[in-house]
Amino acid sequence: MNRISSSLQSPLQALQTLFGYDAFRGPQEAVIGELMAGRDALVLMPTGGGKSLCYQIPAILRDGVGVVISPLIALMQDQVDALRQVGVNAGFLNSSLSLAELRDMERALLDQELDMLYIAPERLTQERTLELLQRTPISLFAIDEAHCVSQWGHDFRADYLQLNLLQERFPHVPRVALTATADERTRKEIAERLGLTEAQHFISGFDRPNIQYRITQKQNARQQLLRFLRAEHANDAGIVYCLSRNKVEQVAEWLRKEGFNALPYHAGLPADVRQEHQQRFLREDGVIVVATIAFGMGIDKPDVRFVAHLDLPKSIESYYQETGRAGRDGLPSTAWMAYGLQDVIKLRQMMEGSPGAEQFKRAERQKLDAMLGLCEIVSCRRRALLRYFGETAPEQCGNCDACLNPAETWDATVAAQKVLSCIYRTGQRFGVNHLIDVVRGELTDKVKQFGHERLPTFGVGEDLDVAQWRSVLRQLTARGLLNVDLDGFGALKLTEACRPILRGEQEVRLRRDVKEVMTKAPKRSG
Ligand code: ADP
Numbered sequence: 001m002n003r004i005s006s007s008l009q010s011p012l013q014a015l016q017t018l019f020g021y022d023a024f025r026g027p028q029e030a031v032i033g034e035l036m037a038g039r040d041a042l043v044l045m046p047t048g049g050g051k052s053l054c055y056q057i058p059a060i061l062r063d064g065v066g067v068v069i070s071p072l073i074a075l076m077q078d079q080v081d082a083l084r085q086v087g088v089n090a091g092f093l094n095s096s097l098s099l100a101e102l103r104d105m106e107r108a109l110l111d112q113e114l115d116m117l118y119i120a121p122e123r124l125t126q127e128r129t130l131e132l133l134q135r136t137p138i139s140l141f142a143i144d145e146a147h148c149v150s151q152w153g154h155d156f157r158a159d160y161l162q163l164n165l166l167q168e169r170f171p172h173v174p175r176v177a178l179t180a181t182a183d184e185r186t187r188k189e190i191a192e193r194l195g196l197t198e199a200q201h202f203i204s205g206f207d208r209p210n211i212q213y214r215i216t217q218k219q220n221a222r223q224q225l226l227r228f229l230r231a232e233h234a235n236d237a238g239i240v241y242c243l244s245r246n247k248v249e250q251v252a253e254w255l256r257k258e259g260f261n262a263l264p265y266h267a268g269l270p271a272d273v274r275q276e277h278q279q280r281f282l283r284e285d286g287v288i289v290v291a292t293i294a295f296g297m298g299i300d301k302p303d304v305r306f307v308a309h310l311d312l313p314k315s316i317e318s319y320y321q322e323t324g325r326a327g328r329d330g331l332p333s334t335a336w337m338a339y340g341l342q343d344v345i346k347l348r349q350m351m352e353g354s355p356g357a358e359q360f361k362r363a364e365r366q367k368l369d370a371m372l373g374l375c376e377i378v379s380c381r382r383r384a385l386l387r388y389f390g391e392t393a394p395e396q397c398g399n400c401d402a403c404l405n406p407a408e409t410w411d412a413t414v415a416a417q418k419v420l421s422c423i424y425r426t427g428q429r430f431g432v433n434h435l436i437d438v439v440r441g442e443l444t445d446k447v448k449q450f451g452h453e454r455l456p457t458f459g460v461g462e463d464l465d466v467a468q469w470r471s472v473l474r475q476l477t478a479r480g481l482l483n484v485d486l487d488g489f490g491a492l493k494l495t496e497a498c499r500p501i502l503r504g505e506q507e508v509r510l511r512r513d514v515k516e517v518m519t520k521a522p523k524r525s526g
Pocket residue numbers: 021022023024025028045046047048049050051052053
């Protein structure tokens with residue numbers, strides 16, 4: 001046996017001598033302890049949190065080969081190379097190998113030469129592979145990207161469902177499932193489907209204390225962005241996320257005119273242009289990339305000082321992942337977002353209009369609702385964000401807009417009743433602008449065309465201005481009191497939840513939108 005484990009005494013020693021790190025991070029040590037003791041574990045850690053070591057170290061120290069199941073075939077070669085460099089005997093089995101390479105790998109496995117073996121799920125579940133594995137000692141199974149087992153998620157893979165056969169075929173081999181994206185329901189699903197009911201859950205490390213979270217209401221989003229950049233990040237590198245390719249190009253061009261070194265990035269640009277913009281972002285100082293979500297995967301730039309969203313992400317997971325590209329160096333950074341009613345309408349329509357099973361859409365809607373909840377919340381955003389990932393946090397973080405500039409709320413019960421009954425009386429067929437015209441008593445052509453000036457709700461809302469009514473409608477929509485129609489015109493409809501409000505049985509308190517939220521970022525320490 002030429003396995004490296006014979007020279008290592010403990011997990012800490014493995015960490016230090018093989019990987020060159022001083023100490024474990026977060027729950028790594030605890031996870032390794034579970035696996036060393038032969039028990040299962042479920043690990044939820046953000047990207048970059050250090051999941052790999054959680055299974056690499058016990059795989060190396062325990063007898064037998066550690067089998068890592070990963071859907072990311074393209075990354076296997078890199079992972080194996082990195083391990084070989086530190087002296088770990090690693091290999092992989094996937095469809096990229098030639099027949100001869102495959103036979104070599106199988107022989108190495110049966111000769112017990114391997115510390116670790118990476119396998120794609122579709123290969124692992126083949127009978128031939130299972131039989132092979134049953135002929136050799138196995139230290140553990142690590143199921144990476146475990147959320148792929150969830151039928152609710154975007155990354156569902158049918159092959160993952162079959163991984164529950166591991167517990168039947170290898171009942172004495174500890175298993176660890178790892179993922180960076182999983183809300184509580186997905187987590188339960190992972191545990192159930194992979195037969196990890198006994199597994200301890202390790203959830204951690206989601207807090208990014210150096211990122212200041214700010215979500216502001218859209219008035220004139222570009223001007224708001226400009227003021228934010230000039231006041232706080234004049235010469236800094238950052239990312240501005242937009243929903244569409246078109247908008248990406250327009251915003252990039254406009255920022256250039258305003259004197260910023262801004263470059264567009266989206267999947268519709270030629271590969272060489274994308275490559276060049278990415279390289280400039282990484283190498284030059286103070287480059288702003290204006291991008292769709294296509295940008296960011298695998299980009300590891302430590303000194304991104306801000307991430308700005310001009311459009312609403314469609315889930316908290318996306319928001320967390322995108323804002324998480326800021327401040328990897330630990331220095332103060334800002335996650336800034338402007339969002340408005342149109343964003344909600346647009347996203348809801350996109351979701352409804354997309355093909356897909358009703359079940360899947362419902363899950364998407366729930367994720368968007370959670371994101372909206374985060375936007376409209378008046379208490380600490382960080383606490384809400386962390387709670388979503390199952391972590392507890394203090395009442396106040398002191399480094400988000402809600403903590404720095406507590407929002408005022410107001411009793412909007414009467415205003416809500418007015419506009420809800422206006423929606424009802426106009427037949428639930430009209431969009432925001434017309435509804436506001438009716439409630440404020442504007443005699444527009446459209447109002448006259450439908451005879452809406454004769455309704456009892458016409459002009460009952462003169463006390464609030466247009467921006468205030470937009471704010472009311474946005475918040476009512478975000479809270480699920482209103483639905484947006486799919487017809488493309490964004491007609492608002494009442495939901496069941498409106499009843500107690502219309503009957504006067506429920507108070508509605510809403511956040512008072514401030515004209516401009518501009519907190520000065522804390523002084524930089526470095
Ligand atoms: P994940 O799989 O969770 O995205 P990785 O396992 O790839 O994260 O680890 C992210 C980075 O953190 C890697 O460069 C890894 O070497 C490093 N890392 C992991 N654990 C430690 C540690 N205890 N101390 C220092 N660096 C670590």
